Amino acid sequence: MNRIPHDTSGEPDPLRVLTPDELRRRTSMKWRTHPADVLPLWVAEMDVPQPEAVxxxxxxxxxxxxxxxxxxxxxxxxxxxxxxxxxxxxxxxxxxxxxxxxxxxxxxxxxxxxxxxxxxxxxxxxxxxxxxxxxxxxxxxxxxxxxxxxxxxxxxxxxxxxxxxxxxxxxxxxxxxxxxxxxxxxxxxxxxxxxxxxxxxxxxxxxxxxxxxxxxxxxxxxxxxxxxxxxxxxxxxxxxxxxxxxxxxxxxxxxxxxxxxxxxxxxxxxxxxxxxxxxxxxxxxxxxxGIAWLDALLAGLDENRRLLDALLAEHLPEIRHRPGRATFLAWLDCRGLGLGDDPAQVFLDRGRVALNSGLPFGEGGAGHVRLNIGTSPDLITEAVRRMTEAVR
Structure with missing residues (x-):
C-alpha cells in the first residue's frame, strides 16, 4: 500500500493556539470535572480549536x-x-x-x-x-x-x-x-x-x-x-x-x-x-x-512526545516511558517512584495534576498513569513540574 507523506505547510500547530484562560472557559468533562487549581491532562479531549472547514x-x-x-x-x-x-x-x-x-x-x-x-x-x-x-x-x-x-x-x-x-x-x-x-x-x-x-x-x-x-x-x-x-x-x-x-x-x-x-x-x-x-x-x-490541520497536529504531537520524554528523563528518571507512535496519550510506568498501585491519586492530591489511573486499564495497569499530551508544550512542562514536586 502506498501512503502519502504528512504535509503541514500553511497550518499553525493547533496545540499552541488556545490559552489556559480560553481552555478554562470550556464546559466539557476534561475542564469541569476537577477544581480550577487542578491541571487536567487525563480524559481523551485535546486542547485545540477546530479546523475552519469543520x-x-x-x-x-x-x-x-x-x-x-x-x-x-x-x-x-x-x-x-x-x-x-x-x-x-x-x-x-x-x-x-x-x-x-x-x-x-x-x-x-x-x-x-x-x-x-x-x-x-x-x-x-x-x-x-x-x-x-x-x-x-x-x-x-x-x-x-x-x-x-x-x-x-x-x-x-x-x-x-x-x-x-x-x-x-x-x-x-x-x-x-x-x-x-x-x-x-x-x-x-x-x-x-x-x-x-x-x-x-x-x-x-x-x-x-x-x-x-x-x-x-x-x-x-x-x-x-x-x-x-x-x-x-x-x-x-x-x-x-x-x-x-x-x-x-x-x-x-x-x-x-x-x-x-x-x-x-x-x-x-x-x-x-x-x-x-x-x-x-x-x-x-x-x-x-481537515488534512493540513491534522498534519500540523501530528507534528505538534511528535514535538510533545519528545518534550515529555526529555522532561521525565531530567526531572523524574524513575518513571519509565516508551513513547508511542500513535494517539495523543502517553503511558507512564511510575512503579520506580514507590507510590503504590495508584500513583495518579498521589499526583492529584499532592501535585494538583489530573492523570488517568492505570488500574482501570486491566492487567499491567497497576503503578501506571496515562497522560494526555494533546495540549500545549507549556502545560506539559507545568504538569511535569507539579508531578516532580508531588514526589520530592
Whole structure:
C-alpha cells in the first residue's frame, strides 16, 4: 500500500493556539470535572480549536436549520477517500459500511452480531477501560491476553486465550485496539496477519476499534485490520472523533470485510439513527478538508512526545516511558517512584495534576498513569513540574 507523506505547510500547530484562560472557559468533562487549581491532562479531549472547514460546515448547517436525522453515504465516501490517500487502503467499500452512534456503541452492536450472551471477548490489557465496562454490561465475559513487556501483541498469549475461549465449542470474539490505547503501539502488518491467522484457526471473530488511526505519527504505518490477509471476516469501527477532537459531535462508521458483509447487513436500521446529523457533517468535513490541520497536529504531537520524554528523563528518571507512535496519550510506568498501585491519586492530591489511573486499564495497569499530551508544550512542562514536586 502506498501512503502519502504528512504535509503541514500553511497550518499553525493547533496545540499552541488556545490559552489556559480560553481552555478554562470550556464546559466539557476534561475542564469541569476537577477544581480550577487542578491541571487536567487525563480524559481523551485535546486542547485545540477546530479546523475552519469543520466550523464552517457545522455553522452553515445550523444557519440552514439542517438539524434533523443523518442520511446518505457522504461520511463513508469521505472515509474511503481518506483511507486510500492516507493508508493506501483502496478497498474500503462504501456498501460495506454502516453508520453507528459512536465507536464504542458500534463495538457493542458488532459484538451482538457475532457473539451471544455469556460468550467470551478477548482483550489485550493494558487497554481502554470501556472495553471492560461495555463488554460486561452487554453480558459477555472478558478474557485478558496481556501485551508483552515491550507493549506489543503477545501472539502466544493470544493463541492460548483464543483456544481457551472456544474450548467449550461456543462463539468468541477478539476486541482489537488498533492503534493501542493507552500505549500508542502501532501494530504491524505482520502482527495483524498473525492475528488473523490465529483468529481463523480458532474460529474467533475480530472486531477492531480503529478510532485512533488518523493519529499515527509520520514515519509509522497504520495498517487497517481489514486490509491484511485473513482480515476479510473482520469488522472495524472507524471515526474522525479522536483525530479532529469531535467527541461532542458523535458519529462513527462500522466497516465490514468482504466475508463479514452478511453480518453487517443484520445490523438493525435504527442503530444508524443514533448518530448526530451535525456529527456526520463535522466528521465528513474533517476527513475531506481537515488534512493540513491534522498534519500540523501530528507534528505538534511528535514535538510533545519528545518534550515529555526529555522532561521525565531530567526531572523524574524513575518513571519509565516508551513513547508511542500513535494517539495523543502517553503511558507512564511510575512503579520506580514507590507510590503504590495508584500513583495518579498521589499526583492529584499532592501535585494538583489530573492523570488517568492505570488500574482501570486491566492487567499491567497497576503503578501506571496515562497522560494526555494533546495540549500545549507549556502545560506539559507545568504538569511535569507539579508531578516532580508531588514526589520530592
Amino acid at each position: 466550523v464552517r460546515a457545522v455553522t452553515d448547517a445550523l444557519a440552514l436549520g439542517d438539524t434533523g436525522y443523518p442520511a446518505g453515504t457522504a461520511y463513508a465516501e469521505a472515509l474511503a477517500a481518506f483511507a486510500a490517500k492516507r493508508w493506501g487502503w483502496d478497498t474500503l467499500a462504501v456498501e460495506r459500511t454502516a453508520l453507528v452512534p459512536d465507536v464504542m456503541l458500534g463495538v457493542v452492536e458488532m459484538l451482538k452480531l457475532v457473539t451471544g450472551p455469556g460468550d467470551p471477548v478477548i482483550v489485550n490489557p493494558p487497554v481502554y477501560p470501556p472495553f471492560f465496562q461495555f463488554v460486561t454490561h452487554m453480558d459477555r465475559r472478558v478474557v485478558q491476553a496481556p501485551l508483552g513487556p515491550d507493549l506489543r501483541l503477545d501472539l502466544d498469549a493470544l493463541d492460548e486465550a483464543f483456544g481457551r475461549a472456544v474450548a467449550g465449542g461456543g462463539r468468541a470474539a477478539y476486541l482489537l485496539c488498533n492503534p493501542q490505547n493507552p500505549t500508542g503501539t502501532v501494530h504491524t502488518a505482520a502482527e495483524l496477519t498473525a492475528v488473523a491467522e490465529l483468529a481463523g484457526r480458532h474460529g474467533v471473530r475480530v472486531v477492531a476499534d480503529e478510532i485512533h488511526a488518523p493519529l499515527t505519527a509520520a514515519g509509522a504505518a497504520f495498517v487497517p485490520y481489514l486490509s491484511v490477509p485473513g482480515g476479510e471476516r473482520g469488522l472495524s469501527l472507524m471515526s474522525a472523533s479522536k483525530g479532529w477532537n469531535l467527541a461532542g459531535l458523535k458519529a462513527a462508521l462500522a466497516v465490514a470485510g468482504p466475508e463479514a458483509a452478511a453480518d453487517l447487513a443484520r445490523l438493525p436500521e435504527e442503530v444508524g439513527h443514533g448518530a448526530s446529523h451535525l456529527g456526520v457533517i463535522a466528521h465528513t468535513a474533517a476527513l475531506r478538508d
